[in-house]
Amino acid sequence: EKRIPKTHQLLWQTGKNEYNKYKDKYELARIFPFIDEMHKAYSCSDFAVCRAGAMTLSELTAYGLPAILVPYPYAAADHQYKNALTVEKKGGAVVIKDDDKLGENLLSPINNFIEDEESLRKASKHISEQYRGDAMPVIIAEIKKLAEKSKVNHNETN
Numbered sequence: 001e002k003r004i005p006k007t008h009q010l011l012w013q014t015g016k017n018e019y020n021k022y023k024d025k026y027e028l029a030r031i032f033p034f035i036d037e038m039h040k041a042y043s044c045s046d047f048a049v050c051r052a053g054a055m056t057l058s059e060l061t062a063y064g065l066p067a068i069l070v071p072y073p074y075a076a077a078d079h080q081y082k083n084a085l086t087v088e089k090k091g092g093a094v095v096i097k098d099d100d101k102l103g104e105n106l107l108s109p110i111n112n113f114i115e116d117e118e119s120l121r122k123a124s125k126h127i128s129e130q131y132r133g134d135a136m137p138v139i140i141a142e143i144k145k146l147a148e149k150s151k152v153n154h155n156e157t158n
Contacts, residue, residue, distance in 0.1 A: 008114065010026070010029040010030065011035070012026075012029045012030070012031045012032065013032050013041075014032070016034065019032075039063075045065060047066045047113045047120060048065050048066075049068045049070065049106065050067055051070060051071065051080060052080040053080060053083070054083060057083055060127055061087075061092070061128065061131035062131050064127055064128035066093060066113065066123030066126075067127070068094045068106060068109045069084040069087065069088070069096070070097075071083070071084045071095065073098045073099075087127065090129070090130055091122065091126030092127025092128075092130055093123065093127065
């Protein structure tokens, strides 16, 4: 069985409900109930293993941090899985299903990122390419389009 080499460090955010269960369990892990300054965690990381919510993916793309994504299986309309597939199709992540074989299924992609620097570099490049920068102008433009369309539709019905 392969393990994370001692030259590597694992940062693990458990959530406050799971923290006491794991806080002293793993020698190589730095375990936190919550990480307030994610930018620091991202900055010192080679890759992430995480869920696939919109904010998380936005942060990963901004930092160019490749990921092994484990979508939350109970997310509304399975949106995390859909989010994750979009990133995976463009080469910035690997998607793993959250099921009873999760631990076993994580081992290969983790080892691949640890052992294959070229694969990690390519995934980092691909996830960086998905970063949109400042999304605010795009959001404002879309709101204006919707408002105009709504105004036109409202005027036509009156």
